[in-house]
Amino acid sequence: MEQSFSYQGTVLHEWVDYNGHMNDAEYNKAFSQATDAFIDHIGLDERTREVYDYTVYTLETHICYMQEMHEGDTFTIKGQILDVDAKRIHLFLTMFNEQGETVATLEEMLMGIDRKEGRGAAFPGEVADKLAVMLETDEQHERPKQAGRTIGIRKK
Known part of the structure; x- marks a missing residue:
């Protein structure tokens, strides 16, 4: 399942x-x-952002690097929604090389923003609906092992 x-x-x-x-x-x-x-895919393309005077900010990211990529290499980044609430998306992105091997991951927290108010606000209805459907699909996938990681030196 994709x-x-x-x-x-x-x-x-x-x-x-x-x-x-x-x-x-x-x-x-x-x-x-x-x-x-x-x-754009969730329905907040440039036109829709203007209509609703709404945007999305990134609150936090965490990248893990597994393999090198070189000039000319093609990659595919697949997204998995880990969680959603009224105004936030916990998104996990995995970068794959041409061979389908994981080369890097990025975990991020996104927040919907009302541009008039300059603060967090609930997603417009049709966007919230699309996110709910996507979450339902993505929850069927195994949670990535890099999700929720913290940085630190393990003591033996």
């Missing part, structure tokens, strides 16, 4: 660093582009 959202891209020349692989900041850029596509 997840409810996916995004495709290619590692650009300018994304490669002095080590010859995709720079860590560029993974974030690719995930950010996927998040923007996800926001």
Whole structure:
């Protein structure tokens, strides 16, 4: 069963660093582009954001790097909604290489924002409905092992 959202891209020349692989900041850029596509996918494209005077902010992110990507490599980012409430989305994105191997993950918390008020606000009705359907689909998938991780040095 497929997840409810996916995004495709290619590692650009300018994304490669002095080590010859995709720079860590560029993974974030690719995930950010996927998040923007996800926001459009749930019904908050540019026109709808204008109509409702509504947008989405990122509150928190956590990236895990597993494998290197190189110039010209193509990737697919698949999204899995882990949770939703009236104004927040707990989203997990996984980047796969051409071989279908996981190369990086990003966990993030997004919040819907009323631009007139400048604060968090409930998702417009049709967006909330779409998120509910997507969550129902995504909950059928196993929770990613990287979800909920904290950074720290394990003591032996």
